[in-house]
Structure formats: C-alpha cells, structure tokens
Amino acid sequence: MNAPEKWSDLTTRVASALVMVLVALIAILAGGHVFHVLVAVICGLMIWELVNIITPPERRNLSRVLGGLTGTAVFAAVYLPVGFALPLLLAPALIGFGQLEKNRTIYMAFTVMILMSGFGMMQVRDDMxxxxxxxxxxxxxxxxxxxxxxxxxxxxxxxxxxxxxxxxxxxxxxxxxxxxxxxxxxxxxxxxxxxxxxxxxxxxxxxxxxxxxxxxxxxxxxxxxxxxxxxxxxxxxxxxxxxxxxxxxxxxxxxxxxxxxxxx
Known part of the structure; x- marks a missing residue:
C-alpha cells in the first residue's frame, strides 16, 4: 500500500470522529436522562446492524423490532433495581434467539455483550x-x-x-x-x-x-x-x-x- 492509500480516508474519519466526540462529550457531561438516552439509542442501532448482517434480506424487518426492544430494555434497566434489571437486559437476546432461523449463537453472544456494555457504561457514569x-x-x-x-x-x-x-x-x-x-x-x-x-x-x-x-x-x-x-x-x-x-x-x-x- 503506497502512502496516499494509507491515509486516503483520514479526512473523512477525522470529521466524523470530531462530531462523535462532541456528541459523546455533551452527553457525558450532562449525565442522567441525556446520557441514558444516547446509550440506549446506540445499543438499539447496534442490534439493528447486527440483525441486518446475520439475516437474509426478507427477514430484516426483524432488525427494527429487536433494535427497538434492545434500546428500550437498556434504557428501562438503569431505572430499576438490579434484580429486575438483569432479566430485562437478557430478554432481547432470548427473544431474538427464538425468532432467528440461523446465526443464533452469533446473535445471542453479541446481543448480551451490547446489553451489558450499555448497562455498564450507564453504571460508570451514574455511580462513578x-x-x-x-x-x-x-x-x-x-x-x-x-x-x-x-x-x-x-x-x-x-x-x-x-x-x-x-x-x-x-x-x-x-x-x-x-x-x-x-x-x-x-x-x-x-x-x-x-x-x-x-x-x-x-x-x-x-x-x-x-x-x-x-x-x-x-x-x-x-x-x-x-x-x-x-x-x-x-x-x-x-x-x-x-x-x-x-x-x-x-x-x-x-x-x-x-x-x-x-x-x-
């Protein structure tokens, strides 16, 4: 790879990164509902991406359902006692597992990681x-x-x-x-x-x-x-x-x- 090719995407990457950093910084400083909403939206969109990747085109309407369910679960979980939050966090993984026809293990593994990550970030911001x-x-x-x-x-x-x-x-x-x-x-x-x-x-x-x-x-x-x-x-x-x-x-x-x- 020559030098121009190595850095060909740098300008676009930097511009997008600056926007993401600004949005993230505002949400982190604001905390509370603002940060919770941002994390929930990101988690929901990641599940939307994941399901689109692992399912055939004719089943991709499922990605919107599972993405919305995930975002809702992450947002609600942070306001509940831990005993109620944990089953709520795992529910989207099990529901999607039952609805998908293949690549179920991939879906479950990444969904659990996304759900726990979102919950973990909210805990860090709220508690620390x-x-x-x-x-x-x-x-x-x-x-x-x-x-x-x-x-x-x-x-x-x-x-x-x-x-x-x-x-x-x-x-x-x-x-x-x-x-x-x-x-x-x-x-x-x-x-x-x-x-x-x-x-x-x-x-x-x-x-x-x-x-x-x-x-x-x-x-x-x-x-x-x-x-x-x-x-x-x-x-x-x-x-x-x-x-x-x-x-x-x-x-x-x-x-x-x-x-x-x-x-x-």
Missing part, C-alpha cells in the same frame, strides 16, 4: 461520575487512535491477517502504550495509585478483543462494515466494538477487585 466515564472513553479512543496511526506509519507483521488484514502488531502495541499514558495521567490527577496504568492497559486489551470479535463476525458473514451510518467509519458496531469489550470487562472486573483502585 464524569471523570471515570471520561477515563474509560479516553482509554478506548486512544487505543484506537494510537493503533491507527502506528499501524499505518510502521506497518510490520499482521495481528490476524485472515480476519483483519489491516491490524498490525505495531498498532496493537501502540494502543497499549497510549492506554498506559492515559492511566499514568489519571493516576496522577486522581490519587488512585500507579496500578491504574495496568488497569488501563487491560481495558485497552479488552477493547481490542471487542474489535477482534466484531471483525471475526463480519469476516464470517462476508461484510466489510456493519452499516454505512458513520462516514469513514462504517457503522456503530465498527466504531463502538472496542467500547463493548472495555465496558463489559470493567463491569465484571469491578465486582472482583473494587474500582477505582484504592478508592472503591
């Missing part, structure tokens, strides 16, 4: 505040940005060429370095200790796992992008796959070790 929600987002974004530029600048061995031909080990490692720097910055400014560096790297790895899982699913289904909703980025699953892995990992990890470290 703006700062820790920003930390989570910044780690994922920096992982992606460092990986994008390092991968294209340095190239080198591919991470998993049969599934994601553009991902390189240089980009993967650069994502960890970026996450470590974010962890160092937040540890200095929050007083939680340097172990936040390691946690940030783990979050970075989890976000990369989410990215890899989505790439593998798309490769299996023979599609390049989850949709064309975001110019230069593809669909919402293409853009938020890393956040899926990161937020689910944080939700699970926090139950075992306490988070933030030294505070929770």
């Amino acid at each position: 505040g703006v700062g820790w929600m920003l930390w989570l987002v910044v780690v994922v974004v920096v992982t992606d940005v460092f990986g994008y530029f390092a991968g294209r600048a340095f190239g080198g061995p591919k991470f998993w060429p049969s599934v994601s031909p553009k991902k390189t080990w240089s980009g993967t490692a650069a994502g960890w370095v970026g996450a470590a720097l974010v962890g160092l910055l937040f540890s200095i400014n929050t007083g939680v200790g340097l172990q936040l560096i390691g946690i940030s790297i783990a979050i970075s790895m989890a976000s990369q796992m989410g990215d890899i899982a989505e790439s593998g699913m798309k490769r299996k289904m023979g599609v390049k992008d989850s949709s064309n909703l975001i110019p230069g980025h593809g669909g919402l699953m293409d853009r938020f796959d890393g956040m899926l892995g990161a937020s689910v990992f944080l939700l699970i990890m926090g139950q075992f070790i306490g988070f933030p470290p030294g505070v929770g």
Whole structure:
C-alpha cells in the first residue's frame, strides 16, 4: 500500500470522529436522562446492524423490532433495581434467539455483550461520575487512535491477517502504550495509585478483543462494515466494538477487585 492509500480516508474519519466526540462529550457531561438516552439509542442501532448482517434480506424487518426492544430494555434497566434489571437486559437476546432461523449463537453472544456494555457504561457514569466515564472513553479512543496511526506509519507483521488484514502488531502495541499514558495521567490527577496504568492497559486489551470479535463476525458473514451510518467509519458496531469489550470487562472486573483502585 503506497502512502496516499494509507491515509486516503483520514479526512473523512477525522470529521466524523470530531462530531462523535462532541456528541459523546455533551452527553457525558450532562449525565442522567441525556446520557441514558444516547446509550440506549446506540445499543438499539447496534442490534439493528447486527440483525441486518446475520439475516437474509426478507427477514430484516426483524432488525427494527429487536433494535427497538434492545434500546428500550437498556434504557428501562438503569431505572430499576438490579434484580429486575438483569432479566430485562437478557430478554432481547432470548427473544431474538427464538425468532432467528440461523446465526443464533452469533446473535445471542453479541446481543448480551451490547446489553451489558450499555448497562455498564450507564453504571460508570451514574455511580462513578464524569471523570471515570471520561477515563474509560479516553482509554478506548486512544487505543484506537494510537493503533491507527502506528499501524499505518510502521506497518510490520499482521495481528490476524485472515480476519483483519489491516491490524498490525505495531498498532496493537501502540494502543497499549497510549492506554498506559492515559492511566499514568489519571493516576496522577486522581490519587488512585500507579496500578491504574495496568488497569488501563487491560481495558485497552479488552477493547481490542471487542474489535477482534466484531471483525471475526463480519469476516464470517462476508461484510466489510456493519452499516454505512458513520462516514469513514462504517457503522456503530465498527466504531463502538472496542467500547463493548472495555465496558463489559470493567463491569465484571469491578465486582472482583473494587474500582477505582484504592478508592472503591
């Protein structure tokens, strides 16, 4: 790949990214209903994309139903006691499993991850505040940005060429370095200790796992992008796959070790 081809999509990607960052920042700062609505809409649209990918064209009206059901479940769950929220969160996965004719395992696995991710992000914002929600987002974004530029600048061995031909080990490692720097910055400014560096790297790895899982699913289904909703980025699953892995990992990890470290 020559130099112009490496960076051919950069302008479009940057413009779309700036819009997404602005919308996300406004919602995170606002919190409450505003943030809950945004997360619910994103989760619903990701399910819409997922069902469109794994079902034949004649059954794709199901994507709107399941997408709407998912968004509603995520939004309602955050206002309910946990005992009632959990079955509500799993309901769209089981309902879709019963309605689909094939690719049911793919649907169930990704739907559970999307539902738990949305719930996890709302819990982080509501319970831990703006700062820790920003930390989570910044780690994922920096992982992606460092990986994008390092991968294209340095190239080198591919991470998993049969599934994601553009991902390189240089980009993967650069994502960890970026996450470590974010962890160092937040540890200095929050007083939680340097172990936040390691946690940030783990979050970075989890976000990369989410990215890899989505790439593998798309490769299996023979599609390049989850949709064309975001110019230069593809669909919402293409853009938020890393956040899926990161937020689910944080939700699970926090139950075992306490988070933030030294505070929770």
